[in-house]
């Protein structure tokens with residue numbers, strides 16, 4: 001057997017958790033190898049070990065027939081391993097080309113050989129069909145483009161094993177298709193791709209082999225031809241999953257959230273929002289989709305109160321909150337699931353207990369005369385941990401120690417616990433496993449069933465389609481159309497998102 | 503719980519390593535001056551903890567450092583760099599002296615409390631100026647707190663020149679405060695000590711700051727903003743409020759330090775006021791890792807260094823400045839904590 005990579009009996013424990021428990025995994029040269037598993041199953045940890053970021057307690061990794069120096073420590077890049085993290089490591093003020101060659105600059109004598117570097121990068125672009133403008137600054141790129149820059153960075157360093165940790169979480173369906181084409185091109189060229197995802201459909205579409213992890217162990221390892229989505233899901237969670245929740249209600253009340261002709265001019269000439277009008281009614285889920293970078297994020301910032309619009313207003317239950325603080329908006333009945341849990345949703349250094357309290361520390365339920373009520377907080381913590389299945393359930397564990405999906409659950413739990421009149425959820429299930437996604441979807445629908453309003457901003461069309469009553473599409477800073485659920489299809493929305501109006 | 507204990511233990515290692523390294527480097531320097539490091543260490547030890555008088559002296563030196571260390575630490579926890587402890591201390595000292603000699607006929611407990619409260623308020627107001635500038639206009643607090651230090655020196659120097667404040671005579675100082683405004687000295691420990699009840703007050707303040715940070719909503723907000731202002735704002739926490747509160751509380755503590763110096767030690771305000779405590783507070787907070795109880799320990803350590811250093815000056819050929827050098831070395835090594843921590847943690851193989 002021609003295994004390029006053999007992971008043998010790798011174990012890694014963190015205080016209180018066994019992240020990898022005697023994990024063995026073989027990867028063939030020239031395959032796309034998918035790695036799936038619930039949140040906290042240990043996927044990222046395993047890849048970090050392979051890339052040299054985390055040192056395992058025990059075990060071996062044999063790469064191209066030779067042992068990796070796990071004990072001494074090493075850098076993946078020195079061994080032809082490249083990793084594309086979910087959080088990009090790019091310098092915003094540098095151009096794409098500069099970012100790609102940074103740290104591996106080709107020189108002729110003492111001089112930077114920019115032209116030579118450019119040729120090499122352009123070769124890669126042509127060979128694998130990775131579209132990106134080399135002269136643009138990274139800060140002006142969309143998430144999808146930034147990811148392609150990361151890919152080029154890795155290829156530029158001649159990596160022939162490429163690890164991608166949940167690359168599709170941030171992509172639109174079109175972008176994901178492009179990525180899959182690139183991945184197939186890479187393996188056709190003899191490179192090897194290891195690919196972590198929570199979307200089992202993608203596993204079936206693009207990979208050759210799939211490994212399933214659960215609770216730090218490998219529980220299955222098979223060619224994708226011998227399995228299907230349902231069986232993979234069952235392996236992952238260890239039981240049969242219920243059918244995904246779908247929207248069924250259809251009686252709506254008065255408008256609870258109105259966005260009225262909101263415009264935003266960020267810098268002279270740069271207008272992320274041209275003219276946005278929206279209305280969410282009681283008992284309604286309004287989906288809002290669009291290719292990342294079309295103003296959704298700016299709209300979210302305006303709704304949450306981190307930014308003032310240049311014109312227009314935001315009205316909650318008849319109260320104009322346009323000029324109010326984030327705290328006042330929350331008092332008016334809004335709650336928010338921010339798009340990026342690590343920068344905006346959580347305090348990495350805070351414990352689970354504190355993160356679940358964040359923003360509610362002044363609530364009468366949790367504080368008496370300015371003093372925090374430890375008992376009430378402990379009760380609330382264990383209630384939310386139980387209800388949302390946050391793992392590990394250790395109230396003292398710090399935010400950064402949770403796996404990506406569990407961090408997301410913490411944010412969702414906290415925001416839903418406010419029992420808001422209107423929930424504004426931005427990518428609420430980004431990086432969350434199937435079981436937890438269903439749970440979060442059920443909670444979102446529960447809001448609407450309880451007569452509350454939900455604004456769901458998401459690039460995941462399947463999510464938007466299954467949860468929303470109406471679906472708006474954002475394109476170039478404006479809502480270019482709102483479809484009823486019955487009229488919306490993935491194709492129609494996709495065209496509208498691409499700016500092709502009907 | 504276990505994880506918590508473990509973290510605080512690992513937290514202790516880097517400062518300790520820093521201290522050991524500082525000791526080694528200092529020994530080399532002492533050797534270069536031709537003295538024996540062992541002898542110097544002995545003199546410093548006996549001068550700082552060898553006997554009731556030395557211990558009282560160490561506690562006395564530590565007292566203002568606890569206050570100013572807390573002042574810097576609480577700002578740090580809110581993500582602010584308050585370098586203005588010096589100026590906040592000076593205005594507090596001035597107000598304490600003024601109320602102390604001017605307002606008569608009060609019950610002693612009341613008079614002392616009034617002096618301290620108003621000194622604290624003065625320090626708080628002084629600190630609120632850069633706090634407001636930061637919160638309202640985003641002006642950087644480092645620059646503004648430094649500038650306000652100078653303004654405090656110059657302003658009090660000007661005021662002390664006015665006949666209303668100045669005691670007749672050559673020296674620019676106020677009258678001594680009335681007996682009713684004196685902080686009682688702890689003479690039961692050592693007859694000639696200047697150690698006073700201000701020390702107890704400082705320790706109580708450290709406890710209060712600890713409780714504030716750990717047990718109150720305000721403390722929660724301050725820590726939250728200090729760690730991640732964006733997530734805090736998004737969660738509805740007012741960054742303005744926590745900035746202002748952290749500056750005001752810190753300023754209050756620095757002002758209290760000034761009142762302790764006046765009511766317990768010098769008995770009057772003199773210009774220029776003995777300075778350094780405010781700046782030393784930065785080092786104290788650094789060594790104490792911005793934790794209230796850590797600040798107390800660090801202040802005791804710096805107090806011992808200062809007190810032992812005085813003995814070195816008297817009893818050996820090594821100049822007193824050497825002690826300042828040793829302090830500086832300690833600070834440098836503590837500032838190098840990150841690489842040290844990295845080394846310590848690496849050896850244990852516990853990467854993040």
Ligand SMILES: Nc1ncnc2c1ncn2[C@@H]1O[C@H](COP(=O)(O)OP(=O)(O)OP(=O)(O)O)[C@@H](O)[C@H]1O
Nearest residue numbers: 014019039040041042043044045401402403404405
């Ligand atoms: N630095 C750390 N300190 C303590 N525990 C950690 C640390 N990093 C990871 N863990 C724990 O190890 C386990 C595995 O985490 P890992 O990030 O590998 O999961 P994952 O499979 O990538 O999950 P997700 O799908 O949510 O990203 C989790 O229980 C997590 O809490």
Ligand SMILES: [Mg+2]
Nearest residue numbers: 043044403404
């Ligand atoms: Mg992960």
